[in-house]
Amino acid sequence: MIKAHATDAGWDLVATHDAIVGSTGVTKVHTGDFGGIPQGHVGLICPRSGLAAKHGVFVVNGPGIIDSGYTGELVVLLSKVGQDAFPIRKGDRVAQLLVIPLSLYTPGINSTRGDSGFGSTGR
Secondary structure, eight states: BBBBSTTTTSEEESSSSEEEEEESSSSEEEEEEEEOTTTTTEEEEEEOOHHHHOOOEEEETTTTTEOOOSSSSEEEEEEEEESSSSEEEEEEEEEEEEEEEOOOOOTTTHHHHTTSSSTTTOO
């Protein structure tokens, strides 16, 4: 993992091998990086905006969720919009990892809003 700038929110995940991302199916890209998310945090594997905007390449299950208990290799699942395949080269930055603290959540607690949603508060 690398950071281009000290102030970057995410760590860039780098491909350990060449791969081809096609317009059908899913391409697994190994990064050589392993879990290690601190307890009380979650890792989110997010797409890189440049790959999406310039080449239509995106993280399939983005964001991918990495739990603190996972210690295996971080593998990025990529796919592509459009017909032309896109080559990934060893050393390419393919996604980014954000590490976010978890907040407390208590399931089953209702608010005064109830089940109202999607436009319930007006325009």
